[in-house]
Amino acid sequence: MPNLTHDALRRWARDCLQAVGARPSDACLVAHHLVDANLAGHDSHGLLRVSQYVAAVRSGDVDVASQPRIVQEMPGGVVLDGARGFGQVVAQTAVEEAIRKARATGVAAATVRNCYHTGRIGSYTEHVAAAGMVGIVMVNAGGGGQTVAPFGGLARRLATNPISIAAPSGDEFPLVLDIATSVAPEGKIRALAQQSRATPAGWMMDARGRPTTNTDDFYSPSVGALLPLGGPAGYKGFGLGLMIDVLAGALSGAGCSRKEVVEARDGMLIIAIDIARFGMLAAFQDQVRELIGYVKSSPPAPGFEEILVPGETEHGQRMNRLREGISIDDALWKQLLSLGKELEVAPPELAHETGTGIETHSGNGKPRRTKLVRSFGRADRTWFEGR
Numbered sequence: 574m575p576n577l578t579h580d581a582l583r584r585w586a587r588d589c590l591q592a593v594g595a596r597p598s599d600a601c602l603v604a605h606h607l608v609d610a611n612l613a614g615h616d617s618h619g620l621l622r623v624s625q626y627v628a629a630v631r632s633g634d635v636d637v638a639s640q641p642r643i644v645q646e647m648p649g650g651v652v653l654d655g656a657r658g659f660g661q662v663v664a665q666t667a668v669e670e671a672i673r674k675a676r677a678t679g680v681a682a683a684t685v686r687n688c689y690h691t692g693r694i695g696s697y698t699e700h701v702a703a704a705g706m707v708g709i710v711m712v713n714a715g716g717g718g719q720t721v722a723p724f725g726g727l728a729r730r731l732a733t734n735p736i737s738i739a740a741p742s743g744d745e746f747p748l749v750l751d752i753a754t755s756v757a758p759e760g761k762i763r764a765l766a767q768q769s770r771a772t773p774a775g776w777m778m779d780a781r782g783r784p785t786t787n788t789d790d791f792y793s794p795s796v797g798a799l800l801p802l803g804g805p806a807g808y809k810g811f812g813l814g815l816m817i818d819v820l821a822g823a824l825s826g827a828g829c830s831r832k833e834v835v836e837a838r839d840g841m842l843i844i845a846i847d848i849a850r851f852g853m854l855a856a857f858q859d860q861v862r863e864l865i866g867y868v869k870s871s872p873p874a875p876g877f878e879e880i881l882v883p884g885e886t887e888h889g890q891r892m893n894r895l896r897e898g899i900s901i902d903d904a905l906w907k908q909l910l911s912l913g914k915e916l917e918v919a920p921p922e923l924a925h926e927t928g929t930g931i932e933t934h935s936g937n938g939k940p941r942r943t944k945l946v947r948s949f950g951r952a953d954r955t956w957f958e959g960r
């Protein structure tokens with residue numbers, strides 16, 4: 574499997590998006606977001622999506638010339654229309670608005686409608702947590718993307734409607750819960766299908782409601798469905814997904830699941846809670862760290878080595894992939910090379926192990942060291958604003 578630095582992959586994704594007409598600043602932001610998902614270990618929401626986004630620009634599903642528009646504003650909230658732009662660009666604007674307003678009012682909400690795929694939503698709540706706030710983000714697909722069966726049902730009725738909640742801990746990483754409300758998001762099925770691999774048991778059923786691990790049973794012509802989160806208690810995941818459809822879909826104006834077939838256009842609700850307005854940020858973080866310590870002090874159950882908390886695996890993956898590089902599976906690598914060739918974008922440079930880390934070589938032969946990028950929206954903002 575080829576191994577690459579996050580910098581090389583970002584440059585490549587940015588160049589592909591620019592090649593189909595994305596504004597440089599938007600291409601940088603979207604590329605940053607996708608590679609950050611790979612860094613966090615969520616490959617299903619990373620570079621795998623570049624070809625999808627390129628196709629969406631070409632088909633007109635994404636309007637590269639559009640700008641997010643504030644359609645309504647109040648002291649503690651804002652309503653944004655994404656104008657069919659890249660989801661990441663619109664969501665980033667909404668996150669910044671929610672943070673700005675929460676500074677003044679203590680709690681603020683931003684809704685978004687009419688944008689393309691928003692990607693890994695944990696990156697948005699991480700951004701809110703980096704501002705010393707609690708971040709809550711919910712996303713639906715505006716009535717499109719129906720892939721999940723309701724608990725007790727056979728047919729697809731909901732999108733994978735993810736939710737993320739992040740809280741700053743004052744430690745190395747914030748607590749970040751970031752989950753689809755189906756057992757697995759569609760992107761994970763797609764990634765396995767591309768590698769001709771079966772899914773783990775319990776993710777899907779076929780068109781007749783029988784458990785299956787064959788990705789062919791999910792994609793047409795047979796059209797099975799993803800199962801709601803929770804296994805035998807799937808009514809909990811279903812209930813959560815349904816309420817997210819209401820909050821991210823009805824409240825934002827993006828729309829909820831319905832009979833009419835519509836293309837997926839993400840709807841979003843972002844809530845920012847400024848902790849300092851409710852007490853001391855430091856005291857809040859102390860309690861979060863104590864809670865983490867206490868929960869982790871439980872003896873591990875048989876088959877487990879340790880207790881992990883939400884956000885910990887992503888932090889571990891990020892540190893590891895920043896140091897060791899990002900390995901791309903052979904099927905995806907082939908796809909990236911072919912897309913790059915078609916768009917006349919040079920392949921991303923492979924990483925070389927130097928003994929003290931990894932580096933790539935620029936065209937003039939000078940080594941290019943990778944930079945440490947810790948979280949979406951802070952040190953690395955320069956990447957998508959400056960280049």
Ligand SMILES: NC(=O)c1ccc[n+]([C@@H]2O[C@H](COP(=O)([O-])OP(=O)(O)OC[C@H]3O[C@@H](n4cnc5c(N)ncnc54)[C@H](O)[C@@H]3O)[C@@H](O)[C@H]2O)c1
Pocket residue numbers: 615618690691692693694695712733734735737749750751752753754755756757758759761880881882883884885886887
């Ligand atoms: N934008 C969209 O439309 C959309 C839709 C669905 C999913 N997604 C994204 O897909 C990604 C993957 O979703 P998923 O449902 O497969 O997530 P997942 O099953 O990988 O779970 C991830 C969450 O569980 C935590 N976690 C993982 N292992 C843990 C352990 N052993 N102990 C405690 N916590 C643990 C992680 O820290 C994280 O918060 C998410 O980033 C989500 O935002 C996006």
